[in-house]
Amino acid sequence: MLDRLQSLHDAAIKGIDALEALAAVAEPRLAEVAAARLAISKVSRVRSSFLEAEVYPAVEAFAPMAIAGLRTRGRARMLASSEHIKRWSASELQLHWSEYQTLSKGLRIGMRARIREEQALLYPLILRLRKAA
Template structure:
């Protein structure tokens, strides 16, 4: 369980890093931006499903309030991310690239913070579960 979650976190960070590098460009490289956004979306969906189906049920007895909070914040972030993706179509990226670069930075910061939060809370609980087994 821990190995899979670590791999999902690593994949998410890789996608965030790729998008961050692209966002430093003065002109948008639309195909690459779209690919990076898609990669981040896919790994985020897989990670959310894995957390809900496997991780949370296995460890929530150790810290029910903390897991409930993490779940709630995760849903809020996914909704915000969906709205961001919906708003920023390829045409919108092309037209308003400077604005996207600024807004995207905030989301990337939030995604990294979410991953750190998951690592700080979930990794020790997964290790605790291993020891209890």
């Protein structure tokens, strides 16, 4: 469980880093930005499903309030991310690249913070679960 979650976190960070590099250039490279956004979306969906189906049920008895908060914040983050993706079509990216660069930075910061939060809470709980087994 821990290995898979770490792998999903690593994949998410890799995608975030790729998007960050693309967002740093003066002119949008739309195909590459779209591919990076898609990769982040896919790994986020897989990670969320894994958390909901396997991780949270396995560890929530150790910290029910913390897991409930993580779930709530995760759902809110996914909704915000969905809205961001809908808002920023290829044509919008082309027309308003500098605005996207600014807004995207905030989302990337939030995604990294979410991963750190999951790591800080869930990794110790998964290790505790291993010891209890």
